[in-house]
Amino acid sequence: MNLDDFSDLIERPDGGVRRDAEEHRERLIVPPGALGRLDELGEWLSAAQQAVPVKPIEQxxxxxxxxxxxxxxxxxxxxxxxxxxxxxxxxxxxxxxxxxxxxxxxxxxxxxxxxxxxxxxxxxxxxxxxxxxxxxxxxxxxxxxxxxxxxxxxxxxxxxxxxxxxxxxxxxxxxxxxxxxxxxxxxxxxxxxxxxxxxxxxxxxxxxxxxxxxxxxxxxxxxxxxxxxxxxxxxxxxxxxxxxxxxxxxxxxxxxxxxxxxxxxxxxxxxxxxxxxxxxxxxxxxxxxxxxxxxxxxxxxxxxxxxxxxxxxxxxxxxxxxxxxxxxPLVQAAAALAAELPERAPSDTGEDVEKDGEKVGDEAGATVANGGSADD
Structure with a gap:
């Protein structure tokens, strides 16, 4: 047996999934960083599980x-x-x-x-x-x-x-x-x-x-x-x-x-x-x-x-x-928060929302920025 053989068998937790978890975290109602290291733990678990949002620790x-x-x-x-x-x-x-x-x-x-x-x-x-x-x-x-x-x-x-x-x-x-x-x-x-x-x-x-x-x-x-x-x-x-x-x-x-x-x-x-x-x-x-x-x-x-x-x-x-x-319990808490906290409403994130079938928000702001009126 050569323990060095394990080097070829072990991969890192999924980096792409971790980036997805970070983006998911940014959309939650609690501001990024407000949960301290629990944010990092939740993202790490997501990458390990290859799941966004993270699954609860049940077993x-x-x-x-x-x-x-x-x-x-x-x-x-x-x-x-x-x-x-x-x-x-x-x-x-x-x-x-x-x-x-x-x-x-x-x-x-x-x-x-x-x-x-x-x-x-x-x-x-x-x-x-x-x-x-x-x-x-x-x-x-x-x-x-x-x-x-x-x-x-x-x-x-x-x-x-x-x-x-x-x-x-x-x-x-x-x-x-x-x-x-x-x-x-x-x-x-x-x-x-x-x-x-x-x-x-x-x-x-x-x-x-x-x-x-x-x-x-x-x-x-x-x-x-x-x-x-x-x-x-x-x-x-x-x-x-x-x-x-x-x-x-x-x-x-x-x-x-x-x-x-x-x-x-x-x-x-x-x-x-x-x-x-x-x-x-x-x-x-x-x-x-x-x-x-x-x-x-x-x-x-x-x-x-x-x-x-x-x-x-x-x-x-x-x-x-x-x-x-x-x-x-700290790790389980991180998983629960990452999985169960709701996301902010679109209006709270600055994203475009629709009203009466018309898109407002970023487009309206762009009109004003170009010298027009939001009512044009």
Whole structure:
């Protein structure tokens, strides 16, 4: 598998449709610019859907890719290594911020086990049936997975994207459930952006103290030494310092772009996978929205590199897809406004109108301009 092949498969959202959407927006009763960024979102959705006016977002879905990362053994996370399955169980039980929001917004949630380090019997078969491997290697001293496993994980993400597109999902909310995932994600971003470990090291969604931050920074530094020699091959990069969940998310993002399925990104993990995907297919980011500012410095660098401007900045650092899901109502509002606001009456736009079978307006104005009378 060569991820660069996706570059030939991905097209940008339809520019002609976007121009039509902009012209439609100019005719609405609310002046252009009065709705701020909602105007831009509505036009972007029109181009993605190839529809003017835009169609409402009726079947959004959350997909969370789950995995454990061996680097968590170094104490780089606020949670114990190998405990991601507890996050998965809490989400399934409705006891996480993401689960509460999904319930409130009536959005279904799908969890995909790409690399959890637990007995499969602890979770429903629907979650664990796609597992690529049990946990990932310690990326500071060993590969996260083999090349074959990396390809299997990418193909898993592609398959999930196809399933969602075929089922009628019209907007994806992408997140992750992981322990140690931000360390792997920050390593990928530092490698692709050419920065040092200290520049990208954050404190993660669970929060870590200064000593844990120093351990995390050291782990990213060591992993970076292993990542730099393989920067020319995205699949090898994911195998070296990524993880099964990150590779699956990368394949998912690429295939969503192929299938013209818009995606809202969550935090640093999904942003890292998006950056890897952009390296393979430069048009792919045109199909993604950045949901929120996570507070992770690595996410800021990745979004800057992809020219993606987050929709929200509410200080939400919990991760797990929560910030991206919070942005969903904003996107739905943009679609509803673009689709349902009425157009101005012709007389309000300066266009010609007919009265008693005769055209007045521009022609009358032209007569006056030429020295005559509007009554001539």
């Amino acid at each position: 959004p879905r959350v997909v969370l890719f789950a995995g454990d990362h061996g680097v968590a053994e170094l104490g780089v996370s606020g949670r114990a290594a190998g405990t991601t399955h507890e996050l998965v169980r809490a989400t399934l039980d409705g006891a996480t911020p993401l689960a509460v929001l999904a319930r409130r917004f009536s959005v279904p949630v799908r969890i995909v086990d790409a690399g959890l380090d637990c007995d499969p019997e602890l979770l429903p078969e629907s979650v664990v049936r796609h597992r690529v491997r049990r946990g990932s290697g310690r990326i500071d001293i060993e590969d996260a997975m083999t090349a074959e496993e990396a390809e299997q994980a990418v193909r898993l993400g592609i398959a999930i994207a196809d399933e969602e597109a075929d089922s009628g999902t019209d907007l994806m909310v992408l997140g992750d459930l992981s322990v140690g995932g931000t360390t792997a994600a920050s390593t990928l971003i530092a490698a692709l952006c050419g920065t040092d470990a200290s520049v990208v090291t954050g404190r993660g969604g669970a929060g870590i103290d200064d000593l844990a931050w120093m351990r995390k920074c050291a782990a990213i530094r060591d992993a970076l030494r292993r990542a730099r020699p393989v920067l020319g091959d995205q699949l090898e990069l994911l195998a070296t310092v990524g993880g099964a969940d990150l590779a699956a998310m990368t394949g998912f993002l690429l295939q969503c772009a192929v299938r013209r399925l818009p995606v809202i990104l969550d935090g640093v993990v999904s942003s890292a996978c998006a950056l890897v995907a952009q390296r393979a297919a430069f048009r792919a980011p045109d199909w993604w929205l950045a949901g929120q500012v996570s507070g992770e410095p690595a996410q800021t660098k990745a979004l800057d590199r992809m020219a993606l401007n987050p929709l929200l900045d509410q200080g939400v650092i919990v991760g797990e897809g929560s910030g991206a899901l919070l942005a969903l």
